[in-house]
Amino acid sequence: MMLERGSIADRYAALRREIDGALRSLGRQPGEAELVAVTKFQSRQAVLEAIAAGVSAVGENYVQEAEQKLAGLPVRKHFIGHVQTNKARRIAELFDIVESVDRGEAARALDRAAAGLGRRLPVLLQVNVSPSERFGVAPQAFDTLLAEVRACGHLRIEGVMAIGPLSAQPGELRDAFQNARRCFERSGGRVLSLGMSGDWREALAAGSTELRLGTALFGPRPQKEARL
Numbered sequence: 001m002m003l004e005r006g007s008i009a010d011r012y013a014a015l016r017r018e019i020d021g022a023l024r025s026l027g028r029q030p031g032e033a034e035l036v037a038v039t040k041f042q043s044r045q046a047v048l049e050a051i052a053a054g055v056s057a058v059g060e061n062y063v064q065e066a067e068q069k070l071a072g073l074p075v076r077k078h079f080i081g082h083v084q085t086n087k088a089r090r091i092a093e094l095f096d097i098v099e100s101v102d103r104g105e106a107a108r109a110l111d112r113a114a115a116g117l118g119r120r121l122p123v124l125l126q127v128n129v130s131p132s133e134r135f136g137v138a139p140q141a142f143d144t145l146l147a148e149v150r151a152c153g154h155l156r157i158e159g160v161m162a163i164g165p166l167s168a169q170p171g172e173l174r175d176a177f178q179n180a181r182r183c184f185e186r187s188g189g190r191v192l193s194l195g196m197s198g199d200w201r202e203a204l205a206a207g208s209t210e211l212r213l214g215t216a217l218f219g220p221r222p223q224k225e226a227r228l
């Protein structure tokens, strides 16, 4: 147990060092990329350890799982899962930012929920740049979605999120990230959320300002939702 505990802190410190080193060698400032710890299927205990290690933002894919696990934790909460319209209210209540707005219907449901809560909800638009990915707006439909989300008075567009192709050749990965980056540049936002455990270096090279790291921080994910 103590060993496990040490290892999240060790991995966090090592990752932060590697990320800052990579930023420097790209001519970017250390600290310029935020590390969001992806906690899906991890226990609340693991999340507590990550926070103790210095993590200040977490990403969750499932509303029900986040509801129990993240309750009361002093951490910025990012929703990175598929937005189901019937869960929009809970998402707007629980999360500080929604990274995965990929269609007008989801935006409007979140907009109504945020209006009901009397808040303006920060969002990223999720762009699909990978043939293996189910969700996200196609790059050629991005401008249409952007206009739809801009019409939502209770949402604030902060940028773009994308998931890279999973087993890509380097060139394929670069092209995918550049596609996402071009959408980001049109979004008017400051956040480009690109990069997971397997491709964060390429993501930083493409200008990512936020890395969503699960496995690299926590080790292999438990198969299903952890017991809390």
Ligand SMILES: *Cc1c(COP(=O)(O)O)cnc(C)c1O
Pocket (backbone or CB within 6 Å): 038, 040, 061, 080, 081, 163, 196, 197, 198, 212, 213, 214, 215, 216
């Ligand atoms: C699971 C997940 C991640 C983290 O993946 P790792 O490869 O474990 O770092 C990042 N982003 C999204 C949207 C995810 O669903």
